Amino acid sequence: MSINDTELSSTSVFQSDVWLFSIYTIATFEFVFWLCNSFLICIELFDFPSIDKYRIQKRKKKLRFQPHITQLIIKQTIRHQISIILLTPLLYYIINYFGHLDIRGPRPSWLTIIYQLVLFILSEDAIFFWTHYLLHTPWLYKNVHKKHHIFKQPTGVVSVLSDPIEGLQNQLAIWFMPVLLKEKHMFTLCIWIAIRVYQTVNAHSGYNLPYVSTQYWLPWIMSGALAHDFHHEHGKWNYGSFFNIWDRLMGTHRLSTTTKRTN
Ligand SMILES: [Zn+2]
Numbered sequence: 001m002s003i004n005d006t007e008l009s010s011t012s013v014f015q016s017d018v019w020l021f022s023i024y025t026i027a028t029f030e031f032v033f034w035l036c037n038s039f040l041i042c043i044e045l046f047d048f049p050s051i052d053k054y055r056i057q058k059r060k061k062k063l064r065f066q067p068h069i070t071q072l073i074i075k076q077t078i079r080h081q082i083s084i085i086l087l088t089p090l091l092y093y094i095i096n097y098f099g100h101l102d103i104r105g106p107r108p109s110w111l112t113i114i115y116q117l118v119l120f121i122l123s124e125d126a127i128f129f130w131t132h133y134l135l136h137t138p139w140l141y142k143n144v145h146k147k148h149h150i151f152k153q154p155t156g157v158v159s160v161l162s163d164p165i166e167g168l169q170n171q172l173a174i175w176f177m178p179v180l181l182k183e184k185h186m187f188t189l190c191i192w193i194a195i196r197v198y199q200t201v202n203a204h205s206g207y208n209l210p211y212v213s214t215q216y217w218l219p220w221i222m223s224g225a226l227a228h229d230f231h232h233e234h235g236k237w238n239y240g241s242f243f244n245i246w247d248r249l250m251g252t253h254r255l256s257t258t259t260k261r262t263n
Pocket residue numbers: 132136145149231235
């Protein structure tokens with residue numbers, strides 16, 4: 001291979017769709033993930049009484065006073081960051097399996113984007129609820145899901161820390177509908193990644209902050225930090241992700257140990 005050929009092939013790798021897909025996907029994930037988590041790390045490290053009053057498990061020490069947990073979080077976060085870089089290119093081929101992903105073309109109309117995002121959210125919510133419900137059966141809990149439930153006092157970064165099999169369960173819920181759709185655009189997928197990352201980091205934040213979540217505005221239908229924190233603390237109830245509808249139907253919606261149902 002001549003020098004020109006080598007230059008040409010390396011240029012085409014960096015201009016290939018799989019490369020662009022990986023860059024857009026990883027960049028969107030990392031930007032939203034670390035933007036939200038920088039704020040959470042900051043309020044973990046420094047005490048702001050005006051924010052600390054929203055901490056859900058106030059009777060317990062903050063995580064910075066629990067070195068064995070913080071060390072575990074750091075170790076697993078580094079492992080997760082490496083796995084994202086290695087596995088994202090694979091996702092490109094899975095997404096293109098049933099349809100076509102447009103990366104370079106003009107963005108679709110806002111109507112198409114909103115319609116597809118609604119489909120993604122509804123499908124993710126249903127698949128996540130039922131697979132999460134299954135992960136709480138004794139064998140799967142002991143052998144798979146327990147690794148995520150080590151964190152009884154969750155914080156944003158633990159949203160992605162779990163057994164690799166649970167990682168697959170999460171990815172299945174997120175990508176099932178985007179994979180099935182015939183036509184999809186990278187722009188829509190980036191918004192979807194941003195929404196899903198924000199939702200899960202907020203659910204694991206450990207703070208029931210006002211204004212910043214859909215649960216604050218629509219508590220009768222949306223799940224959120226209060227519900228998922230309660231799930232981590234007790235190891236049961238509140239299996240949903242975006243909505244609490246499935247939990248209400250299955251009688252697993254609970255925000256307190258004394259009352260069966262609160263908004
Ligand atoms: Zn669980």
